Every structure is written in C-alpha cells, then in structure tokens.
Amino acid sequence: MASEKKLVVVGLLVFAFFSQGEGIIGGREAAPHSRPYMASIQVAEGDRMKHECGGFVVADQWVMTAVHCLPTGANGRKVVLGVHSLSQDEDTKQTFDIMELHNHPQFDSSNYDNDISLIKLDRLFNASDAVKAVAFLRAGGANPDTDAAVDTAGWGSLDNLGSRPDKLKELVVEVEDPVLCRRSDYFGRKFTANMICAHKVCEDPCDKPHKKEDTCDGDSGGPLLYNGVAVGITSNGGKKCGQLKKPGIYTVISHYTQWIDGVMGLQSDP
Incomplete structure (x- = not known):
C-alpha cells in the first residue's frame, strides 16, 4: 500500500513538472486574434x-x-x-x-x-x-541587432514530451550574437548568414529560473517579428527545445x- 502511494506521489510530481509551461517553451497565451496573420x-x-x-x-x-x-x-x-x-x-x-x-x-x-x-x-x-x-522585411531593410527583443507565436509543443496547447501562445526572445551561434559548441558551420538565432534565458521573476524560453516542435513556419514586421521564419534549433546552447533558428526573410x-x-x- 505504501509503495502504491509513493508511485502516485511520484506520478503527480512528474505531471506537475511537465505541466507548468505556458506554451511554446515559456511564453504566454496570446490575446485572441491579436495576431491576425x-x-x-x-x-x-x-x-x-x-x-x-x-x-x-x-x-x-x-x-x-x-x-x-x-x-x-x-x-x-x-x-x-x-x-x-x-x-x-x-x-x-x-x-x-x-x-x-x-x-x-x-x-x-x-x-x-x-x-x-x-x-x-x-x-x-x-x-x-x-x-x-503582416508586413515583412524586404532587401535593404534593417534586421534586428544582437540583444534586440523580437517576438514570435505558435501552437507548438509546451515541452520536449510533445504536449501541445489548444490556444495560440506568444513569446518574446532576444537575438543572439551570430558569432556565438557559429561556435562549434552551438551550431558550427550549419549556422549560415541566412539565419538569425534567438532565445531568452528566463531569470527571476520567471516561474522556472535560469531555463531557456524557446520555440518548439509545431511552431515551425511561424513568424519572427521586430517592431511588428516579420523578419524571420521559425526554422530549427536543437533536437530538444530550450537547450542553452541551441537557440531557436529563424530564416532571414529579407535575403x-x-x-x-x-x-x-x-x-x-x-
């Protein structure tokens, strides 16, 4: 009987751990139809x-x-x-x-x-x-610089178990230095000039301190926006979402x- 109770407690703890994400990896529910594109x-x-x-x-x-x-x-x-x-x-x-x-x-x-x-x-x-x-950035336009705040949205996985939200989620991330993303411990030569990498290390007062907020499976194809203009397309990242050295990768539309x-x-x- 005691062992059964332990299993129930462990199961509840595991469920709670994987259920606390609010969409994408981190983020929040978007206001309904606030992103009509x-x-x-x-x-x-x-x-x-x-x-x-x-x-x-x-x-x-x-x-x-x-x-x-x-x-x-x-x-x-x-x-x-x-x-x-x-x-x-x-x-x-x-x-x-x-x-x-x-x-x-x-x-x-x-x-x-x-x-x-x-x-x-x-x-x-x-x-x-x-x-x-939505407007998209054309050739000659200014893409966001390193550390610029950009935003994205999608119905992608809440976690690496593949849990999906029912309602649209949105997320603000920051553009990472492309030099960093070309490092061998990040993406190496796979990272090209046609890509932007971006993520956000969530710190206090976040619910999950020091975890990375990120796009995930199912968010692919969605927009990355800078000042309301689409500058990127959600493309790829690591095999798991939210890894510190595998920021989300976005295709540079203006190219x-x-x-x-x-x-x-x-x-x-x-």
Missing part, C-alpha cells in the same frame, strides 16, 4: 485535422512558412486562418486548400538553410479583424526578396 497548417489524422506547422499571411492569397513543414508537397494539408483555439468552433476561422506550394529550390535539409516556402491559397481570404496580412517577388508575381525594387 497567424496560420495553422493542418494535416489529416483519422477523421479530423491536426495542427502540424505554423505560417503567416503576407498577401491576399499568400502564406509564408518553412520548407521543412511541407518538404514533399501539400499532400492534402489545409491552411486555417482566423484561429485562436484549435479545438473550438470559432466563426472567425477560414479553411483553405493549398493551390500552389513553392519551396525554395536551394533548401538544404542537412542544416535547414534557405528554409522558406510560399503557399498560394485556393481563393482570397475574407479580410477581418481576425484575418489580415529572399527577389525570389518572393518572382513567385508572387510582384515587381522587385530596383
């Missing part, structure tokens, strides 16, 4: 759709995401806009088929270089307070202006 890329699982990756609206019929979210094609995936809760019926939700998928032709799966993709939706979305595009304009049929600036 957010997209949930979903895949069929049985008779329902399951969130797989993030994305963000950049034009009337276009969503930007990461290549590694859809490396072999759309394969029946859907894009859902105007969503806060993944499970609840929200009258703001709009669901789309993927009409075109444009993965960057130089994506490198060995280090996730050039991890940028554009999705053309099967129709125009209905613009509203819950669904609208791809010509490619983006070519895909979307826009006129590039001279």
Whole structure:
C-alpha cells in the first residue's frame, strides 16, 4: 500500500513538472486574434485535422512558412486562418486548400538553410479583424541587432514530451550574437548568414529560473517579428527545445526578396 502511494506521489510530481509551461517553451497565451496573420497548417489524422506547422499571411492569397513543414508537397494539408483555439468552433476561422506550394529550390535539409516556402491559397481570404496580412522585411531593410527583443507565436509543443496547447501562445526572445551561434559548441558551420538565432534565458521573476524560453516542435513556419514586421521564419534549433546552447533558428526573410517577388508575381525594387 505504501509503495502504491509513493508511485502516485511520484506520478503527480512528474505531471506537475511537465505541466507548468505556458506554451511554446515559456511564453504566454496570446490575446485572441491579436495576431491576425497567424496560420495553422493542418494535416489529416483519422477523421479530423491536426495542427502540424505554423505560417503567416503576407498577401491576399499568400502564406509564408518553412520548407521543412511541407518538404514533399501539400499532400492534402489545409491552411486555417482566423484561429485562436484549435479545438473550438470559432466563426472567425477560414479553411483553405493549398493551390500552389513553392519551396525554395536551394533548401538544404542537412542544416535547414534557405528554409522558406510560399503557399498560394485556393481563393482570397475574407479580410477581418481576425484575418489580415503582416508586413515583412524586404532587401535593404534593417534586421534586428544582437540583444534586440523580437517576438514570435505558435501552437507548438509546451515541452520536449510533445504536449501541445489548444490556444495560440506568444513569446518574446532576444537575438543572439551570430558569432556565438557559429561556435562549434552551438551550431558550427550549419549556422549560415541566412539565419538569425534567438532565445531568452528566463531569470527571476520567471516561474522556472535560469531555463531557456524557446520555440518548439509545431511552431515551425511561424513568424519572427521586430517592431511588428516579420523578419524571420521559425526554422530549427536543437533536437530538444530550450537547450542553452541551441537557440531557436529563424530564416532571414529579407535575403529572399527577389525570389518572393518572382513567385508572387510582384515587381522587385530596383
């Protein structure tokens, strides 16, 4: 009997340890529809759709995401806009088929270089307070410097056990020195000039002192924003989220202006 009680206590302690995260790794729940550009890329699982990756609206019929979210094609995936809760019926939700998928032709799966993709939706979305595009940084724009505060959001894992939130979470992180991220004990040669690395070491008054706040599995494809402008795409990091020497990695959007304009049929600036 005593041994059974011990097992129950241990189980409760383990559950409490892994349940205290508030989303992403750290972070907080976003105000509903305060990030109307957010997209949930979903895949069929049985008779329902399951969130797989993030994305963000950049034009009337276009969503930007990461290549590694859809490396072999759309394969029946859907894009859902105007969503806060993944499970609840929200009258703001709009669901789309993927009409075109444009993965960057130089994506490198060995280090996730050039991890940028554009999705053309099967129709125009209905613009509203819950669904609208976000501006993204173009060539010649100023990317955030080391230690700059940037923010991101997603429905990614709360912990390394794969627990997922139902509602959108958001997180403020800080840009890390690229020299540090190129060190061999960080990412070494896998870290390229097309990448930003960012994280936040959570100190008092955080609930989990000296732990790293980070994006995680399922946040991929979402935006990294600086002063309200998308400057990066959530790409990759360590095999585990929240590791001190494996900050989140984000694709630098401004490096791809010509490619983006070519895909979307826009006129590039001279």
